[in-house]
Amino acid sequence: MENTKRREFSHPYTPYPIQVDFMEALYDCIESYKVGIFESPTGTGKTLSLICGSMTWLRKNKAQLAVSTASADENEPAWVLEQTIQLAREEFSRNREMLQKRLDKMRRKNMRARISYEQGFKRAKKAPEPVDDSQFLPEDYSEVIKPEVQRLLSALAPPVENDFQEPVKIIFASRTHSQLSQFVGQMQHTTFPPSSDLQDLESTKLISLGSRKQLCINPRVSHMNSVQAMNDACRDLREGKKGGCKYYKNPHDALGKVDINTFRDTTLAEILDIEDLYKLGKHTSTCPYYASRASIPASEVITVPYQILLSRSARKAIDLPVKNSIVIIDEAHNLLDTITSLHTMSITKSQVSSASSGLQKYQHKFQNRLNSGNRVNLGYLVNMLQALEVFFEKAQKFHKKETAPGTPVTTSSLFDGSTADLINVNRLEKYIDESKIVFKIESYLEHVNGETQEKSHSSSLVLSSVMEFLRQVNNPDSEGVLCFDGPTKLKYQLLDPSEPFKDIVENARCVVLAGGTMEPTGDYLEYLLPYLSQDQIKLFSCGHVIPPQNLSVQVIPNGPNYSFNFTFDKRNDEKMILDVAITLLVYSKIIPEGMVVFFPSYKYLEQVVAVWKKAKKDGKNIYEILNDQKRIFVESQHDSVEKTLSEYAEEVPKGAILLSVVGGKMSEGINFSDGLARAVFMVGLPFPNLMSAEIIAKRKYIEQSVSEKMKAKGVSAKEALEASKGAARDFYMNICLRAVNQSVGRAIRHANDYACIFLLDGRFGKPEIQKKLSKWMREGIREGSFKEALGEVQQFFASHEKN
Template sequence: MTLRYPDDDEPEWMIEFAKRDSRRAIAEKRQEFEARLAKIKQEEDRVRQAQGNQDRPRKKQRIDEPKSAEKDEDENQFVLDDYDSETEEKKPGAGDSTGFDGLSASTLALLERFKGKLSTQKQDDDEDDTVKIFYCSRTHSQLSQFAGELQRVSFPSSVPIDPESEKKDDLSQLEERIKHLSLGSRKNLCINPKVKALENSTAINERCLDLQQSGVAEDKKCSYLPSKDDEALMLQFRDHALATVKDIEDIGKVGQQLSICPYYASRSVIKHSEIITLPYPLLLQRSAREALNLSVKDHVVIIDEAHNLMDAISGIHSVTVSLRQLQTAISQLTIYARKFKTRLKGKNRSYVAQVIRLINSIASHLQGISQQKGPPEGPVQFSDLMSGKGVDQINPYKLARYLQESKLARKVDGYVDSSEKSQPTQSIQRSKTTVPVLFHIQSFLLPLMNPSEEGRLFYQRVQDDVQLKYMLLDPTNHFREIVEDARAVILAGGTMSPMSDYSSHLFSYVPPERLGTFSYGHVIPHTNLVAQSLSRGILGSEFDFTYEARGSEKMITDLGRTIATLCQIIPDGVVAFFPSYDYLSQVLSVWQKPIPNGNGQTTIGLIEAKKKLLYESREAAVTTDALLQEYTQAVESGSGALLLSVVGGKLSEGINFSDRLGRGVFIIGLPFPNIRSAVWQAKIKYIEEKTYKQGSGTESERKATASAAGKDFYENSCMRAVNQCIGRAIRHVNDYAAIIMIDRRYDTPRIQKKLPGWIQGSLVTSSSPRPAQMTVQRISKFFAEKS
């Protein structure tokens, strides 16, 4: 809210009076709001205290249970609405607020530049001009941690203080609580038991939208959906949501207590909030922002865990389908078309036939790949998928529009679901544990209909199936609309190094003077960290874990002997990260063999003489939680443990090995992605071509610059993964640990410069003739001083 004063040419006493009057009006309004929130907080405290005094578990809010069996729904609801071809190129559909869904990222970026000039969107009269902070992270658990920290702080009033009236005016002492709101998806916030039971997010979204259709009977609509008559209940929800700092689970409970959908009720709370937390997909996806009616225009966006921001954006806009899914979709569509043959009229009949032809064409191409001998993966041209009979006559833009507006996938999936309920023995190839197949196929067809220059197609053989993947190689344009709208964008993370990719690629269009980079040391004192590179083992072998050399059994045996020695001097828990699951398996097989001249002793036996050995597996025989629990119990028992993990695996991100759980971290080798893979070949080629086009100078200079950019991008991807693993240890100011990077390449300045600054400051390289012995002495002294 903005204070508005008379013009500057008014008398000074009138200006001062207007300032005080405006300030009082604002303060009184906020004081009334704060009083409402304070009352709600007191009520919540009383309920919480009462629950704490009860011996029995809290009684849950009564929620209507699903009825035992419902009558088969009328098949008319599965018939497609008439589709008028005359409207195909007019206004967008009701669910499409921009009319630009399905366009390529480059087209969207161009249209976005004119958004401010062309927009006729109405502004909410109640919307104030307070700058909001949108805090985004990868998972709800990380957002819950942030909410917990918010509960510990308080801020002064935002109402301007009048020094002259501070002692006289009690409004000067107005205390304002933090207005925080947690946003989530329907899957996180749905309280309708029938819909929530679907579990899959796509199925939940579609079922929720189905229940809101105009043709649905009143008694079958969602009873929790807010209506125009629920204004008082919405205000009550708002007050409860803002009375205290709540995480996503708390917001869901408020909705349950008030019997109102927290997903939709949260939208009206956004304009009253100051700090809004939300997971990546809700911020980074345009359709998700529009669904929440969320705008970052002139607000501050903070993205935590930003080391994986580019991968997250690419992941959101990439999609994979399999030959088996395509065949299932053809079966479902064909059965649907036959069932409603007489009721499919006009354009519906034509477009359904086009969809079947297109999916058949894609499936035929994958079928051909599956029957041929060749590499396990490779590139696919868009034209190869559109070579089926009659496919070249399809207008891709019109078909994409039809898929979005006709609700074809929803109608077909609804009919398949209904048919299985009425005739459970006659399955129509439907899996309840996955995304409804036609929705998945549609999400693949949309980018296929309008491919962007930064997207590529690849195939991959997976056991007895073939997958087709559309991959977004460059996230720049999809993030650009956020950057250009927001007042400020802050990327934050503990292990974002190396940072050159952000300025070179993600923000390549931003003038250098608008970019600021800040790097801070760790919260721990330097005496709590020992960092060491190690180029040779106890037995003298050079540690060269390049793809060509890492199979040496002699080196692998020396690695095991060196790790066994280090485990004798590092107390409690040690975590070692390997480049891949395959290499970890290879190492374990060598360690299980008797050591030469070791009287039958194995390397694993040497390690387990001091620490219990556990390892991560690609198979799901042992869950991550079970593995971590076994590791924790071994450490807490005093026997210690060595946990072998994989870079990019289940334990390399999001897991905190604090205190005794992570006194030592070993990084074995450098986890470079497979540069021979089709995906990485395409990524590097795209970076090189983009850098070449943007470069200056002679052709040879531009080629050299482009080649260096591709190499740098490839190395940066590897080192970000390394830095994430390093960051698993040392989680608070009193924590301490040893970080040991085992590979000769860690001694090179080029690699060392891409480590976090707090590691570089403590790093000692393998400069002595016997680096392993020197490392053992240094680490032994470090832990002796800590004991």
């Protein structure tokens, strides 16, 4: 570091040197308005480093940021400017002090939302009540209110009252709510100096935001299976004529404001996670989904799941304040895939048929009770679905090549030969939103079918899925493609994730992508942030907290009898597959406790196990022999992860082997610390399916875009072709190596942990592969013969037995 004087980061423990480096780099990244890509291996205290680095910057700078917005004419005398700044500083401190006193009072009254897990909130089943089928009818629909009148009515509505707005916030996003809860748990261990010298104390003010699925406490809404149906059901209750939702507090109503303010102060008085908010809402009969928004202005930290941060419509719906905020995205190795998947949708022939059938059943039942607006729009919906059915019927007669995965489809061809192409889809979208028709239809179908929960779940999702697909196709992203995924499936896929992400980058003060395994970083630079120059990006990667002698990384190019080369052409070689079992058997006699073995896919894992069980020696197959040495547990695509992991952990002290899948349930989010993984084996390179619709479409897009860029620079067509093919290959390889890094990175969890990593494939010895491995792993990588590696591993574990 250039700074000779280290900053004080209020870390709750004595930080490792690499944590200090991380926090210093993060502070500088925020200070200089950059986009940061930060890699800190699992077990190095990444979460606390993120918290302490960002909160230290926030507390040191937010008072100055608030003062800098004080309005004074630069042409005024110096003493006037100075007085204005002083008054702004005093007002800033006074506001925070008043808030702090109010929150302290809330704590003293013990009004926080700490309701024990033992109490819980079991949703009692009510006896069936007579059903009035008029509840399934939409409100009479017409577009009589002009947009100008709607804007006027909105302007006349009274404003929502708030204390004050913090000048800058930290928005922390992660993939799952469990990961966000872990972040909140770490935040609860921290305290930071106040942002003003005039304050003695300033508690951290954090609010956890979530979707209706996580926060809705009304069983009439929360039982709905699709997001669209939940949204519609919620609106139907709030805007309905039969009393509305008893949990929703109107911010424009005097009593509603009191309840919302109480909820707001309770959430800011203590650091609560999403489950705490749900329980608080139940305890106070206040909707946490809506009431939590009142905490946004005064909060310093906001936690959100990916699907809220990365969706422009979701951000707008909750008014997430990205402008000038510090946006931290954890577990960012998933980011490219997550953005793509959020903007990718597919439908099948059977889904369309099911939706069409359900819609016509509803239409037949209520046709004579609907007003003209509803009848017309339902007719349009039926026409569109029937046109899609005809399209799929035609597609099944096409030549196989015409419907091969990744083959583009024009939107106009979906409705060829029908009147559906004349329908105003934008107006139809508006009808779907305002009439809540999806919720009405799904509720009716669930009622009349008397379905089981499982069947209902499947049925109710169908109409929502088809409607969402039609929305996406009608409003395509500039860099998306509609294509076949076989004759009975259509897929709309986003090809350029940089476009939807650009809005966040351009509005936030700083964006930080953090993860335990961010290598290889090339994809983020090329496909997520291509519009940024190198000096606008800060790359940080630290080593591991463990000493070098606690990690052994071995490339194993061959087993006792055969070379390991798990390419597509050779991976089915049963002799090589058997040699993997023999390799594991040999090492299982040296390696104590648990061994985790990763395979490229569930299908290949099943194939390997079948080969092992087929080959017999002395009356036993190799699977049974290996199982006698260390009990084998196999990850299943369908069974409970918790059950398998629990049984495996129980057996680990006696010796156990866990056969897992890269990208499966065991490869992410589960940490194999200490004895759970004294060794991790990676069998082959887990390349994605080259013939999938996603990969084909993405490869074509990369090749075309790179070729166009190269030609624009004046290079020859041949050079442009070579560059485009190389870029596509590199992207394909990056997907594979990122998955390898993520899987093997779960083995080391703390400074005293130790483990061996075995890479079973000769290709791992290639420099172009090794340079894409995580820095902490490639620094100590070794390659040798089977016997040489065996000798080193014996010494490795012998040395740790002595310690």
